[in-house]
Amino acid sequence: MSNTTLTPGIQPERLPGDHLEQNFQDLHAPLMAHEAHVAADRCYFCHDAPCMTACPTSIDIPLFIRQIMTGTPEAAAKTILEQNILGGMCARVCPTETLCEEVCVRETAEGQPVEIGRLQRYATDKLMARNSHPFVRAAETGKRVAVVGAGPAGLACAHRLAMKGHDVVMYDARPKAGGLNEFGIAAYKSTEDFAAREVAWLLGIGGITVETGKALGSGLSLEQLQSDFDAVFLGIGLAGVNALSVAGEDKGGVVDAVSFIADLRQADDLTKLPVGRNVVVIGGGMTAIDAAVQSRLLGAESVTLAYRRGLDRMGASQFEQDLAASKGVRIMTNVMPVAVHGNGAVAEVELEYTRDEDGRLVGTGETFRLAADQVFKAIGQTLQGAPEGLEITRGKIVVTGDGRTALPGVWAGGDCALGGEDLTVTAVAEGRDAAEDIHKALMG
Structure with a gap:
């Protein structure tokens, strides 16, 4: 983030270290053994397993949940890992609310699905804690x-x-x-x-x-x-990161969200990571949400996520949208950037209201400005x-x-x-x- 650290409005240590540690705790606490058993007991073990069909890696979800119920989480983990060797990370980041859990019969009947993601994490964490590998290499092929x-x-x-x-x-x-x-x-x-x-x-x-x-x-x-x-x-x-293609995009404080997230992930001390007082994130996907939420957690006073279409067109799931709102992120829809203003460094972002016209996105001609000392671009990668x-x-x-x-x-x-x-x-x-x-x- 080379054009960020020297921008006057972007400063480190907006929050003390103990606050940051609290803010960046695990989003979903891992299940305890008795919690996992209760969660697994809610599964109907459907014969057609719509959850399994919805999983891109086709994990046998009813089988691994049954294995957790019978007290063999390591066996459950192997069932998962046979199909998805990164099952531990996917249990943490996969949008289960729009995949396996969305089609869960419990979700359809009660509005409360089986917690498949957390159960997957419980099983894979148990196996990884043993520090052993469940698979063995075949004989060498020479290839x-x-x-x-x-x-x-x-x-x-x-x-x-x-x-x-x-x-x-x-x-x-x-x-x-x-x-x-x-x-x-x-x-x-x-x-x-x-x-x-x-x-x-x-x-x-x-x-x-x-x-x-x-x-x-x-x-x-x-x-x-x-x-x-x-x-x-x-x-x-x-x-590659897509450009906004608007006047003033090269001003200090305008950076891509991917770099910001990477810097945050590799930071040894979050108090040293600078963030703006007024942050604007351009985009509507998961990266945009991650950048917006983490800006707030780092201590930004005002964070606005600006998306050019309606809420129903956002790439981020409803869960992610709700998460952002719960952290104080303001989500503005049907607005697109037209210019970045400031003397060397960004001071304001000019946005134009949009509308759908016969399936095409068009500007209405009505514009407004938001105060901003940091702007994150999250409109896709190339x-x-x-x-x-x-x-x-x-x-x-x-x-x-x-x-x-x-x-x-x-x-x-x-x-x-x-x-x-x-x-x-x-x-x-x-x-x-x-x-x-x-x-x-x-x-x-």
Whole structure:
């Protein structure tokens, strides 16, 4: 956040350390054993299991809940991890309220679903606390696979390939593996360095080497990887950030929300992290909510989230919207930025009211200004550094089947690939399925 720290209105230590520690505690407290048993007892174990159908990784939810009920949470964890090796993180960040829990029969009948996410966390935490790995590598195949990107898709792909007996070298541009789980998730969703601990646990399968500080075009060539390895998987995510494309966007204090969240996640001392007094977040997705809520938790006096369409079109779930409101974030809809004003540093954001007109978003011509000394851009991310030869549509890599790209021997998955929602759980599913397809291709 290079143009933030020197901006006069953006200061560290807006709250004392003990307040910040309280503010950034675990969003959902883990279940105790007796709480988990009570929660599991509410499951009807439906024969058609709509929750399982709604899960992008197809976890056998009724089975793992029954295993918790019978006092075998480690067995429940293995049921989860067989389908979703990052089940611990997904239990923390997955929008279960719009996936498995939304279709739960208890939700339909009573408006109170089985707490599937918290039960999943209970089981996976129990197993990880044993510091053992539940899977064993198959005999070595002699095949080598390069995985570019150590985020959820890359990690899931690498683990499944290693389990099949292949040797995997995983590359990542950042100094740590984990991708968005490490750098892009709100701090109150992943406490106590869980993302890093989960990566270390996952690597316990063996057969995976991690090399950080390397990206395509910067230390890595796809052509060379194709030559050196039997297959390549691209899980490179979306590193670029969309611009507001308005006058004054280059003023001090206008930064992308992704960088702000990454800085917060890597901060050793939150009192040293500067935040504005009046913050405006532009966007309506999960990243926008995370930036807005965490600004408030850091001590911003006023935080406004400005979204160009209506509440019903926001990418953030109703739960996330309610969370933001509960923390004092003001959500303004049907407004879009038209200019950033200030003398060198942002002082105000000018917004225009919008309306839908025959399915098109148009400005009404009526504008107003909000005081702001910090503005976060959270209007989507873009693919960067895609090698030649890949087919790109709508800013993403086109894939067929289980992640096959237009280049022979190259697969892709996660946020960088076309199709599916940009969710951790979806990325895990795509990485896992690509690994299965790679294995079939390599073994004939």
